Amino acid sequence: MSKKIKQIAIYGKGGIGKSTTTxxxxxxxxxxxxxxxxFGCDPKADSTNTLRDxxxxxxxxxxxxEKNKVQPEDVIYQGFNGVYCVEAGGPAPGVGCAxxxxxxxxxxxxxLKVYEELDLDVxxxxxxxDVVCGGFAxxxxxxxAEHVFTVxxxxxxxIYAANNLFKGIKKYSNSGGALLGGLIANSINAPYAKEIVDDFVQRTQTRVIEYVPRSVTVTQAELQGKTTIEAAPNSEQAKxxxxxxxxxxxxTESKVPAPLETAELREWASTWADQLLAIETGEVRSAAAGI
Structure with missing residues:
Protein backbone atom coordinates (compact mmCIF):
# COMPACT_ATOMS: atom_id res chain seq x y z
CA MET A 1 0.00 0.00 0.00
CA SER A 2 1.45 3.37 -1.01
CA LYS A 3 2.02 5.94 1.71
CA LYS A 4 -0.24 8.94 2.11
CA ILE A 5 1.25 12.08 0.60
CA LYS A 6 0.64 15.28 2.56
CA GLN A 7 -0.79 17.86 0.16
CA ILE A 8 -0.80 21.53 1.09
CA ALA A 9 -2.02 24.62 -0.77
CA ILE A 10 -0.62 28.08 -0.09
CA TYR A 11 -2.67 31.01 -1.38
CA GLY A 12 -2.08 34.76 -1.39
CA LYS A 13 -2.64 37.80 -3.56
CA GLY A 14 -0.12 38.64 -6.25
CA GLY A 15 3.00 40.34 -4.91
CA ILE A 16 2.40 39.43 -1.27
CA GLY A 17 5.42 37.10 -1.08
CA LYS A 18 3.49 33.85 -1.53
CA SER A 19 5.99 32.17 -3.87
CA THR A 20 8.93 33.40 -1.79
CA THR A 21 7.34 31.90 1.30
CA THR A 22 6.38 28.66 -0.46
CA PHE A 39 3.59 22.74 -7.86
CA GLY A 40 3.41 26.28 -9.24
CA CYS A 41 -0.17 27.21 -10.14
CA ASP A 42 0.36 30.78 -11.32
CA PRO A 43 0.16 31.43 -15.10
CA LYS A 44 3.39 33.48 -14.78
CA ALA A 45 5.13 30.15 -14.04
CA ASP A 46 7.67 31.73 -11.71
CA SER A 47 6.90 29.86 -8.49
CA THR A 48 9.95 27.58 -8.57
CA ASN A 49 12.57 30.02 -9.90
CA THR A 50 14.45 30.46 -6.65
CA LEU A 51 14.71 26.71 -6.23
CA ARG A 52 16.54 26.56 -9.58
CA ASP A 53 19.03 29.44 -9.52
CA GLU A 66 4.05 21.20 -28.32
CA LYS A 67 3.82 17.43 -27.83
CA ASN A 68 1.15 14.79 -28.33
CA LYS A 69 2.56 12.63 -25.56
CA VAL A 70 4.14 14.11 -22.44
CA GLN A 71 6.60 12.21 -20.27
CA PRO A 72 7.25 13.05 -16.60
CA GLU A 73 10.78 14.28 -17.39
CA ASP A 74 9.29 16.84 -19.80
CA VAL A 75 7.58 18.76 -17.00
CA ILE A 76 9.23 17.72 -13.71
CA TYR A 77 12.63 19.22 -12.85
CA GLN A 78 14.71 18.97 -9.72
CA GLY A 79 15.85 22.05 -7.86
CA PHE A 80 17.66 22.86 -4.63
CA ASN A 81 18.35 19.81 -2.47
CA GLY A 82 16.26 17.56 -4.72
CA VAL A 83 12.97 19.48 -4.55
CA TYR A 84 10.82 18.48 -7.54
CA CYS A 85 9.51 21.49 -9.45
CA VAL A 86 6.41 21.68 -11.66
CA GLU A 87 4.80 24.73 -13.27
CA ALA A 88 1.21 24.40 -14.51
CA GLY A 89 1.47 27.46 -16.72
CA GLY A 90 -1.41 29.17 -18.48
CA PRO A 91 -3.02 29.72 -21.85
CA ALA A 92 -1.62 31.91 -24.59
CA PRO A 93 -2.05 35.60 -23.63
CA GLY A 94 -5.61 36.78 -24.20
CA VAL A 95 -6.96 33.27 -24.72
CA GLY A 96 -8.75 30.96 -22.29
CA CYS A 97 -8.86 30.64 -18.51
CA ALA A 98 -5.68 30.91 -16.45
CA LEU A 112 1.38 9.60 -15.25
CA LYS A 113 1.31 8.31 -11.62
CA VAL A 114 4.37 10.44 -10.85
CA TYR A 115 3.43 11.11 -7.23
CA GLU A 116 3.75 7.45 -6.33
CA GLU A 117 6.79 6.79 -8.52
CA LEU A 118 8.73 9.67 -6.97
CA ASP A 119 7.83 8.42 -3.48
CA LEU A 120 6.88 11.96 -2.39
CA ASP A 121 6.21 12.95 1.22
CA VAL A 122 4.63 16.32 0.53
CA ASP A 130 -6.51 37.26 -5.92
CA VAL A 131 -9.51 35.38 -7.34
CA VAL A 132 -10.81 32.03 -6.14
CA CYS A 133 -12.41 31.10 -9.49
CA GLY A 134 -12.99 27.60 -10.85
CA GLY A 135 -9.41 26.72 -11.77
CA PHE A 136 -7.69 28.39 -8.85
CA ALA A 137 -10.18 26.79 -6.45
CA ALA A 145 -5.02 19.65 -0.63
CA GLU A 146 -5.73 18.61 2.94
CA HIS A 147 -4.65 21.90 4.46
CA VAL A 148 -4.78 25.44 3.07
CA PHE A 149 -2.64 28.33 4.26
CA THR A 150 -2.85 31.92 3.14
CA VAL A 151 -0.05 34.49 3.08
CA ILE A 159 -6.53 40.87 3.92
CA TYR A 160 -9.39 41.33 1.45
CA ALA A 161 -7.94 38.50 -0.69
CA ALA A 162 -7.49 36.30 2.40
CA ASN A 163 -11.10 36.92 3.41
CA ASN A 164 -12.27 35.94 -0.09
CA LEU A 165 -10.26 32.74 0.19
CA PHE A 166 -11.96 32.03 3.52
CA LYS A 167 -15.32 32.39 1.74
CA GLY A 168 -14.23 29.80 -0.84
CA ILE A 169 -13.05 27.37 1.83
CA LYS A 170 -16.33 27.76 3.73
CA LYS A 171 -18.35 27.22 0.53
CA TYR A 172 -16.73 23.86 -0.26
CA SER A 173 -16.26 22.69 3.35
CA ASN A 174 -19.45 20.62 3.35
CA SER A 175 -18.53 18.70 0.20
CA GLY A 176 -15.08 17.39 1.14
CA GLY A 177 -13.11 20.54 0.37
CA ALA A 178 -9.82 21.45 2.02
CA LEU A 179 -9.90 23.39 5.28
CA LEU A 180 -7.78 26.25 6.62
CA GLY A 181 -4.57 25.51 8.48
CA GLY A 182 -3.92 29.16 9.25
CA LEU A 183 -2.55 32.48 8.08
CA ILE A 184 1.13 33.22 7.45
CA ALA A 185 1.65 36.87 8.40
CA ASN A 186 4.24 38.29 6.00
CA SER A 187 6.17 41.59 6.08
CA ILE A 188 5.30 42.13 9.74
CA ASN A 189 7.80 44.72 10.95
CA ALA A 190 5.69 47.41 12.65
CA PRO A 191 3.84 46.68 15.92
CA TYR A 192 0.55 47.94 14.48
CA ALA A 193 0.84 45.46 11.56
CA LYS A 194 0.85 42.54 14.00
CA GLU A 195 -2.13 44.03 15.83
CA ILE A 196 -4.13 44.35 12.59
CA VAL A 197 -3.44 40.76 11.52
CA ASP A 198 -4.13 39.41 15.02
CA ASP A 199 -7.46 41.23 15.11
CA PHE A 200 -8.42 39.90 11.66
CA VAL A 201 -7.68 36.26 12.51
CA GLN A 202 -9.55 36.58 15.80
CA ARG A 203 -12.63 37.92 14.01
CA THR A 204 -12.48 35.20 11.35
CA GLN A 205 -11.86 32.43 13.91
CA THR A 206 -8.53 31.29 12.52
CA ARG A 207 -4.92 31.67 13.64
CA VAL A 208 -1.52 33.03 12.67
CA ILE A 209 0.95 30.18 12.37
CA GLU A 210 4.02 32.38 11.94
CA TYR A 211 5.03 36.05 11.69
CA VAL A 212 7.58 36.63 8.93
CA PRO A 213 9.33 40.03 8.92
CA ARG A 214 10.38 41.83 5.77
CA SER A 215 14.13 41.26 5.43
CA VAL A 216 16.89 42.43 3.12
CA THR A 217 18.28 38.89 3.40
CA VAL A 218 15.35 37.65 1.30
CA THR A 219 15.99 40.32 -1.34
CA GLN A 220 19.69 39.47 -1.51
CA ALA A 221 18.93 35.76 -1.88
CA GLU A 222 16.35 36.31 -4.63
CA LEU A 223 18.72 38.57 -6.56
CA GLN A 224 21.00 35.53 -6.67
CA GLY A 225 18.06 33.40 -7.85
CA LYS A 226 17.99 31.46 -4.57
CA THR A 227 15.86 30.88 -1.51
CA THR A 228 16.99 32.29 1.82
CA ILE A 229 17.36 28.69 3.05
CA GLU A 230 19.99 28.08 0.35
CA ALA A 231 21.72 31.47 0.16
CA ALA A 232 21.79 32.38 3.87
CA PRO A 233 21.14 29.16 5.84
CA ASN A 234 22.44 30.58 9.12
CA SER A 235 20.48 33.84 8.95
CA GLU A 236 17.68 34.76 11.33
CA GLN A 237 15.27 34.80 8.38
CA ALA A 238 16.22 31.21 7.45
CA LYS A 239 15.48 30.17 11.05
CA THR A 252 -2.90 17.86 11.43
CA GLU A 253 -6.10 19.79 12.12
CA SER A 254 -7.60 22.49 9.96
CA LYS A 255 -10.92 24.24 10.34
CA VAL A 256 -13.62 26.19 8.58
CA PRO A 257 -12.93 29.94 8.91
CA ALA A 258 -15.64 32.53 9.57
CA PRO A 259 -15.14 35.12 6.79
CA LEU A 260 -16.44 38.64 7.20
CA GLU A 261 -19.11 39.97 4.89
CA THR A 262 -17.88 42.77 2.62
CA ALA A 263 -19.67 45.48 4.62
CA GLU A 264 -18.24 44.09 7.88
CA LEU A 265 -14.74 44.03 6.41
CA ARG A 266 -15.03 47.65 5.25
CA GLU A 267 -16.29 48.76 8.64
CA TRP A 268 -13.45 46.85 10.33
CA ALA A 269 -10.91 48.50 8.00
CA SER A 270 -12.33 51.97 8.66
CA THR A 271 -12.02 51.44 12.40
CA TRP A 272 -8.37 50.49 11.98
CA ALA A 273 -7.76 53.48 9.71
CA ASP A 274 -8.99 55.77 12.50
CA GLN A 275 -6.86 53.92 15.06
CA LEU A 276 -3.69 54.19 12.95
CA LEU A 277 -4.25 57.90 12.53
CA ALA A 278 -4.61 58.20 16.29
CA ILE A 279 -1.37 56.25 16.79
CA GLU A 280 0.42 58.49 14.29
CA THR A 281 -0.75 61.67 15.97
CA GLY A 282 0.05 60.31 19.43
CA GLU A 283 -3.55 60.27 20.64
CA VAL A 284 -3.29 56.53 21.42
CA ARG A 285 -0.38 54.15 21.72
CA SER A 286 0.16 50.80 20.07
CA ALA A 287 -0.51 47.86 22.43
CA ALA A 288 1.98 45.65 20.56
CA ALA A 289 4.71 48.22 21.08
CA GLY A 290 4.31 47.75 24.81
CA ILE A 291 4.09 51.48 25.44
Missing part, protein backbone atom coordinates in the same frame (compact mmCIF):
# COMPACT_ATOMS: atom_id res chain seq x y z
CA UNK A 23 9.84 28.11 -1.96
CA UNK A 24 11.52 28.65 1.38
CA UNK A 25 9.10 26.19 3.02
CA UNK A 26 9.89 23.63 0.29
CA UNK A 27 13.64 24.18 0.71
CA UNK A 28 13.41 23.93 4.50
CA UNK A 29 11.37 20.72 4.35
CA UNK A 30 13.90 19.18 1.96
CA UNK A 31 16.64 19.98 4.49
CA UNK A 32 14.56 18.17 7.11
CA UNK A 33 14.66 15.06 4.93
CA UNK A 34 11.25 15.22 3.25
CA UNK A 35 10.78 14.44 -0.45
CA UNK A 36 9.05 17.58 -1.67
CA UNK A 37 7.30 18.66 -4.87
CA UNK A 38 6.44 22.32 -5.40
CA UNK A 54 16.51 31.81 -11.09
CA UNK A 55 15.81 29.68 -14.15
CA UNK A 56 12.38 29.01 -15.65
CA UNK A 57 11.19 25.51 -16.52
CA UNK A 58 8.81 24.40 -19.31
CA UNK A 59 5.20 24.50 -18.13
CA UNK A 60 2.72 21.66 -18.39
CA UNK A 61 0.40 23.63 -20.70
CA UNK A 62 3.22 24.77 -23.01
CA UNK A 63 4.54 21.21 -23.23
CA UNK A 64 1.08 19.82 -24.02
CA UNK A 65 0.75 22.36 -26.83
CA UNK A 99 -7.05 28.50 -13.87
CA UNK A 100 -7.45 25.81 -16.52
CA UNK A 101 -3.72 25.10 -16.33
CA UNK A 102 -4.09 23.84 -12.77
CA UNK A 103 -6.87 21.43 -13.73
CA UNK A 104 -4.95 20.11 -16.75
CA UNK A 105 -1.65 19.77 -14.88
CA UNK A 106 -3.16 17.94 -11.91
CA UNK A 107 -4.97 15.51 -14.22
CA UNK A 108 -1.81 14.86 -16.27
CA UNK A 109 0.39 14.11 -13.26
CA UNK A 110 -2.26 11.79 -11.86
CA UNK A 111 -2.41 9.91 -15.18
CA UNK A 123 3.26 18.35 -2.39
CA UNK A 124 2.90 22.10 -1.97
CA UNK A 125 0.61 23.93 -4.40
CA UNK A 126 1.51 27.61 -4.82
CA UNK A 127 -1.76 29.24 -5.89
CA UNK A 128 -2.67 32.79 -6.86
CA UNK A 129 -5.22 34.05 -4.35
CA UNK A 138 -9.29 23.26 -7.62
CA UNK A 139 -6.93 22.43 -4.70
CA UNK A 140 -9.72 23.45 -2.31
CA UNK A 141 -12.82 22.32 -4.18
CA UNK A 142 -11.55 18.91 -5.24
CA UNK A 143 -10.08 18.19 -1.83
CA UNK A 144 -6.65 17.72 -3.44
CA UNK A 152 -1.15 37.98 4.04
CA UNK A 153 0.36 41.22 5.25
CA UNK A 154 -1.52 43.87 7.21
CA UNK A 155 -2.39 45.71 3.97
CA UNK A 156 -6.10 45.89 3.27
CA UNK A 157 -6.00 44.30 -0.21
CA UNK A 158 -4.02 41.32 1.11
CA UNK A 240 12.03 31.76 10.78
CA UNK A 241 11.30 29.94 7.49
CA UNK A 242 12.50 26.65 9.00
CA UNK A 243 10.24 27.14 12.01
CA UNK A 244 7.34 27.93 9.67
CA UNK A 245 8.03 24.83 7.56
CA UNK A 246 7.89 22.61 10.67
CA UNK A 247 4.58 24.14 11.71
CA UNK A 248 3.13 23.64 8.22
CA UNK A 249 4.20 19.99 7.92
CA UNK A 250 3.08 19.21 11.47
CA UNK A 251 -0.40 20.67 10.98
Missing amino acids: SNISAALSKLGYKVMQ GSYIPTVLDTLR GRGIITAVQLLKQ IIYDVLG VPIREGI SSADFMA IYSRLAKKVIET
Whole structure:
Protein backbone atom coordinates (compact mmCIF):
# COMPACT_ATOMS: atom_id res chain seq x y z
CA MET A 1 0.00 0.00 0.00
CA SER A 2 1.45 3.37 -1.01
CA LYS A 3 2.02 5.94 1.71
CA LYS A 4 -0.24 8.94 2.11
CA ILE A 5 1.25 12.08 0.60
CA LYS A 6 0.64 15.28 2.56
CA GLN A 7 -0.79 17.86 0.16
CA ILE A 8 -0.80 21.53 1.09
CA ALA A 9 -2.02 24.62 -0.77
CA ILE A 10 -0.62 28.08 -0.09
CA TYR A 11 -2.67 31.01 -1.38
CA GLY A 12 -2.08 34.76 -1.39
CA LYS A 13 -2.64 37.80 -3.56
CA GLY A 14 -0.12 38.64 -6.25
CA GLY A 15 3.00 40.34 -4.91
CA ILE A 16 2.40 39.43 -1.27
CA GLY A 17 5.42 37.10 -1.08
CA LYS A 18 3.49 33.85 -1.53
CA SER A 19 5.99 32.17 -3.87
CA THR A 20 8.93 33.40 -1.79
CA THR A 21 7.34 31.90 1.30
CA THR A 22 6.38 28.66 -0.46
CA SER A 23 9.84 28.11 -1.96
CA ASN A 24 11.52 28.65 1.38
CA ILE A 25 9.10 26.19 3.02
CA SER A 26 9.89 23.63 0.29
CA ALA A 27 13.64 24.18 0.71
CA ALA A 28 13.41 23.93 4.50
CA LEU A 29 11.37 20.72 4.35
CA SER A 30 13.90 19.18 1.96
CA LYS A 31 16.64 19.98 4.49
CA LEU A 32 14.56 18.17 7.11
CA GLY A 33 14.66 15.06 4.93
CA TYR A 34 11.25 15.22 3.25
CA LYS A 35 10.78 14.44 -0.45
CA VAL A 36 9.05 17.58 -1.67
CA MET A 37 7.30 18.66 -4.87
CA GLN A 38 6.44 22.32 -5.40
CA PHE A 39 3.59 22.74 -7.86
CA GLY A 40 3.41 26.28 -9.24
CA CYS A 41 -0.17 27.21 -10.14
CA ASP A 42 0.36 30.78 -11.32
CA PRO A 43 0.16 31.43 -15.10
CA LYS A 44 3.39 33.48 -14.78
CA ALA A 45 5.13 30.15 -14.04
CA ASP A 46 7.67 31.73 -11.71
CA SER A 47 6.90 29.86 -8.49
CA THR A 48 9.95 27.58 -8.57
CA ASN A 49 12.57 30.02 -9.90
CA THR A 50 14.45 30.46 -6.65
CA LEU A 51 14.71 26.71 -6.23
CA ARG A 52 16.54 26.56 -9.58
CA ASP A 53 19.03 29.44 -9.52
CA GLY A 54 16.51 31.81 -11.09
CA SER A 55 15.81 29.68 -14.15
CA TYR A 56 12.38 29.01 -15.65
CA ILE A 57 11.19 25.51 -16.52
CA PRO A 58 8.81 24.40 -19.31
CA THR A 59 5.20 24.50 -18.13
CA VAL A 60 2.72 21.66 -18.39
CA LEU A 61 0.40 23.63 -20.70
CA ASP A 62 3.22 24.77 -23.01
CA THR A 63 4.54 21.21 -23.23
CA LEU A 64 1.08 19.82 -24.02
CA ARG A 65 0.75 22.36 -26.83
CA GLU A 66 4.05 21.20 -28.32
CA LYS A 67 3.82 17.43 -27.83
CA ASN A 68 1.15 14.79 -28.33
CA LYS A 69 2.56 12.63 -25.56
CA VAL A 70 4.14 14.11 -22.44
CA GLN A 71 6.60 12.21 -20.27
CA PRO A 72 7.25 13.05 -16.60
CA GLU A 73 10.78 14.28 -17.39
CA ASP A 74 9.29 16.84 -19.80
CA VAL A 75 7.58 18.76 -17.00
CA ILE A 76 9.23 17.72 -13.71
CA TYR A 77 12.63 19.22 -12.85
CA GLN A 78 14.71 18.97 -9.72
CA GLY A 79 15.85 22.05 -7.86
CA PHE A 80 17.66 22.86 -4.63
CA ASN A 81 18.35 19.81 -2.47
CA GLY A 82 16.26 17.56 -4.72
CA VAL A 83 12.97 19.48 -4.55
CA TYR A 84 10.82 18.48 -7.54
CA CYS A 85 9.51 21.49 -9.45
CA VAL A 86 6.41 21.68 -11.66
CA GLU A 87 4.80 24.73 -13.27
CA ALA A 88 1.21 24.40 -14.51
CA GLY A 89 1.47 27.46 -16.72
CA GLY A 90 -1.41 29.17 -18.48
CA PRO A 91 -3.02 29.72 -21.85
CA ALA A 92 -1.62 31.91 -24.59
CA PRO A 93 -2.05 35.60 -23.63
CA GLY A 94 -5.61 36.78 -24.20
CA VAL A 95 -6.96 33.27 -24.72
CA GLY A 96 -8.75 30.96 -22.29
CA CYS A 97 -8.86 30.64 -18.51
CA ALA A 98 -5.68 30.91 -16.45
CA GLY A 99 -7.05 28.50 -13.87
CA ARG A 100 -7.45 25.81 -16.52
CA GLY A 101 -3.72 25.10 -16.33
CA ILE A 102 -4.09 23.84 -12.77
CA ILE A 103 -6.87 21.43 -13.73
CA THR A 104 -4.95 20.11 -16.75
CA ALA A 105 -1.65 19.77 -14.88
CA VAL A 106 -3.16 17.94 -11.91
CA GLN A 107 -4.97 15.51 -14.22
CA LEU A 108 -1.81 14.86 -16.27
CA LEU A 109 0.39 14.11 -13.26
CA LYS A 110 -2.26 11.79 -11.86
CA GLN A 111 -2.41 9.91 -15.18
CA LEU A 112 1.38 9.60 -15.25
CA LYS A 113 1.31 8.31 -11.62
CA VAL A 114 4.37 10.44 -10.85
CA TYR A 115 3.43 11.11 -7.23
CA GLU A 116 3.75 7.45 -6.33
CA GLU A 117 6.79 6.79 -8.52
CA LEU A 118 8.73 9.67 -6.97
CA ASP A 119 7.83 8.42 -3.48
CA LEU A 120 6.88 11.96 -2.39
CA ASP A 121 6.21 12.95 1.22
CA VAL A 122 4.63 16.32 0.53
CA ILE A 123 3.26 18.35 -2.39
CA ILE A 124 2.90 22.10 -1.97
CA TYR A 125 0.61 23.93 -4.40
CA ASP A 126 1.51 27.61 -4.82
CA VAL A 127 -1.76 29.24 -5.89
CA LEU A 128 -2.67 32.79 -6.86
CA GLY A 129 -5.22 34.05 -4.35
CA ASP A 130 -6.51 37.26 -5.92
CA VAL A 131 -9.51 35.38 -7.34
CA VAL A 132 -10.81 32.03 -6.14
CA CYS A 133 -12.41 31.10 -9.49
CA GLY A 134 -12.99 27.60 -10.85
CA GLY A 135 -9.41 26.72 -11.77
CA PHE A 136 -7.69 28.39 -8.85
CA ALA A 137 -10.18 26.79 -6.45
CA VAL A 138 -9.29 23.26 -7.62
CA PRO A 139 -6.93 22.43 -4.70
CA ILE A 140 -9.72 23.45 -2.31
CA ARG A 141 -12.82 22.32 -4.18
CA GLU A 142 -11.55 18.91 -5.24
CA GLY A 143 -10.08 18.19 -1.83
CA ILE A 144 -6.65 17.72 -3.44
CA ALA A 145 -5.02 19.65 -0.63
CA GLU A 146 -5.73 18.61 2.94
CA HIS A 147 -4.65 21.90 4.46
CA VAL A 148 -4.78 25.44 3.07
CA PHE A 149 -2.64 28.33 4.26
CA THR A 150 -2.85 31.92 3.14
CA VAL A 151 -0.05 34.49 3.08
CA SER A 152 -1.15 37.98 4.04
CA SER A 153 0.36 41.22 5.25
CA ALA A 154 -1.52 43.87 7.21
CA ASP A 155 -2.39 45.71 3.97
CA PHE A 156 -6.10 45.89 3.27
CA MET A 157 -6.00 44.30 -0.21
CA ALA A 158 -4.02 41.32 1.11
CA ILE A 159 -6.53 40.87 3.92
CA TYR A 160 -9.39 41.33 1.45
CA ALA A 161 -7.94 38.50 -0.69
CA ALA A 162 -7.49 36.30 2.40
CA ASN A 163 -11.10 36.92 3.41
CA ASN A 164 -12.27 35.94 -0.09
CA LEU A 165 -10.26 32.74 0.19
CA PHE A 166 -11.96 32.03 3.52
CA LYS A 167 -15.32 32.39 1.74
CA GLY A 168 -14.23 29.80 -0.84
CA ILE A 169 -13.05 27.37 1.83
CA LYS A 170 -16.33 27.76 3.73
CA LYS A 171 -18.35 27.22 0.53
CA TYR A 172 -16.73 23.86 -0.26
CA SER A 173 -16.26 22.69 3.35
CA ASN A 174 -19.45 20.62 3.35
CA SER A 175 -18.53 18.70 0.20
CA GLY A 176 -15.08 17.39 1.14
CA GLY A 177 -13.11 20.54 0.37
CA ALA A 178 -9.82 21.45 2.02
CA LEU A 179 -9.90 23.39 5.28
CA LEU A 180 -7.78 26.25 6.62
CA GLY A 181 -4.57 25.51 8.48
CA GLY A 182 -3.92 29.16 9.25
CA LEU A 183 -2.55 32.48 8.08
CA ILE A 184 1.13 33.22 7.45
CA ALA A 185 1.65 36.87 8.40
CA ASN A 186 4.24 38.29 6.00
CA SER A 187 6.17 41.59 6.08
CA ILE A 188 5.30 42.13 9.74
CA ASN A 189 7.80 44.72 10.95
CA ALA A 190 5.69 47.41 12.65
CA PRO A 191 3.84 46.68 15.92
CA TYR A 192 0.55 47.94 14.48
CA ALA A 193 0.84 45.46 11.56
CA LYS A 194 0.85 42.54 14.00
CA GLU A 195 -2.13 44.03 15.83
CA ILE A 196 -4.13 44.35 12.59
CA VAL A 197 -3.44 40.76 11.52
CA ASP A 198 -4.13 39.41 15.02
CA ASP A 199 -7.46 41.23 15.11
CA PHE A 200 -8.42 39.90 11.66
CA VAL A 201 -7.68 36.26 12.51
CA GLN A 202 -9.55 36.58 15.80
CA ARG A 203 -12.63 37.92 14.01
CA THR A 204 -12.48 35.20 11.35
CA GLN A 205 -11.86 32.43 13.91
CA THR A 206 -8.53 31.29 12.52
CA ARG A 207 -4.92 31.67 13.64
CA VAL A 208 -1.52 33.03 12.67
CA ILE A 209 0.95 30.18 12.37
CA GLU A 210 4.02 32.38 11.94
CA TYR A 211 5.03 36.05 11.69
CA VAL A 212 7.58 36.63 8.93
CA PRO A 213 9.33 40.03 8.92
CA ARG A 214 10.38 41.83 5.77
CA SER A 215 14.13 41.26 5.43
CA VAL A 216 16.89 42.43 3.12
CA THR A 217 18.28 38.89 3.40
CA VAL A 218 15.35 37.65 1.30
CA THR A 219 15.99 40.32 -1.34
CA GLN A 220 19.69 39.47 -1.51
CA ALA A 221 18.93 35.76 -1.88
CA GLU A 222 16.35 36.31 -4.63
CA LEU A 223 18.72 38.57 -6.56
CA GLN A 224 21.00 35.53 -6.67
CA GLY A 225 18.06 33.40 -7.85
CA LYS A 226 17.99 31.46 -4.57
CA THR A 227 15.86 30.88 -1.51
CA THR A 228 16.99 32.29 1.82
CA ILE A 229 17.36 28.69 3.05
CA GLU A 230 19.99 28.08 0.35
CA ALA A 231 21.72 31.47 0.16
CA ALA A 232 21.79 32.38 3.87
CA PRO A 233 21.14 29.16 5.84
CA ASN A 234 22.44 30.58 9.12
CA SER A 235 20.48 33.84 8.95
CA GLU A 236 17.68 34.76 11.33
CA GLN A 237 15.27 34.80 8.38
CA ALA A 238 16.22 31.21 7.45
CA LYS A 239 15.48 30.17 11.05
CA ILE A 240 12.03 31.76 10.78
CA TYR A 241 11.30 29.94 7.49
CA SER A 242 12.50 26.65 9.00
CA ARG A 243 10.24 27.14 12.01
CA LEU A 244 7.34 27.93 9.67
CA ALA A 245 8.03 24.83 7.56
CA LYS A 246 7.89 22.61 10.67
CA LYS A 247 4.58 24.14 11.71
CA VAL A 248 3.13 23.64 8.22
CA ILE A 249 4.20 19.99 7.92
CA GLU A 250 3.08 19.21 11.47
CA THR A 251 -0.40 20.67 10.98
CA THR A 252 -2.90 17.86 11.43
CA GLU A 253 -6.10 19.79 12.12
CA SER A 254 -7.60 22.49 9.96
CA LYS A 255 -10.92 24.24 10.34
CA VAL A 256 -13.62 26.19 8.58
CA PRO A 257 -12.93 29.94 8.91
CA ALA A 258 -15.64 32.53 9.57
CA PRO A 259 -15.14 35.12 6.79
CA LEU A 260 -16.44 38.64 7.20
CA GLU A 261 -19.11 39.97 4.89
CA THR A 262 -17.88 42.77 2.62
CA ALA A 263 -19.67 45.48 4.62
CA GLU A 264 -18.24 44.09 7.88
CA LEU A 265 -14.74 44.03 6.41
CA ARG A 266 -15.03 47.65 5.25
CA GLU A 267 -16.29 48.76 8.64
CA TRP A 268 -13.45 46.85 10.33
CA ALA A 269 -10.91 48.50 8.00
CA SER A 270 -12.33 51.97 8.66
CA THR A 271 -12.02 51.44 12.40
CA TRP A 272 -8.37 50.49 11.98
CA ALA A 273 -7.76 53.48 9.71
CA ASP A 274 -8.99 55.77 12.50
CA GLN A 275 -6.86 53.92 15.06
CA LEU A 276 -3.69 54.19 12.95
CA LEU A 277 -4.25 57.90 12.53
CA ALA A 278 -4.61 58.20 16.29
CA ILE A 279 -1.37 56.25 16.79
CA GLU A 280 0.42 58.49 14.29
CA THR A 281 -0.75 61.67 15.97
CA GLY A 282 0.05 60.31 19.43
CA GLU A 283 -3.55 60.27 20.64
CA VAL A 284 -3.29 56.53 21.42
CA ARG A 285 -0.38 54.15 21.72
CA SER A 286 0.16 50.80 20.07
CA ALA A 287 -0.51 47.86 22.43
CA ALA A 288 1.98 45.65 20.56
CA ALA A 289 4.71 48.22 21.08
CA GLY A 290 4.31 47.75 24.81
CA ILE A 291 4.09 51.48 25.44
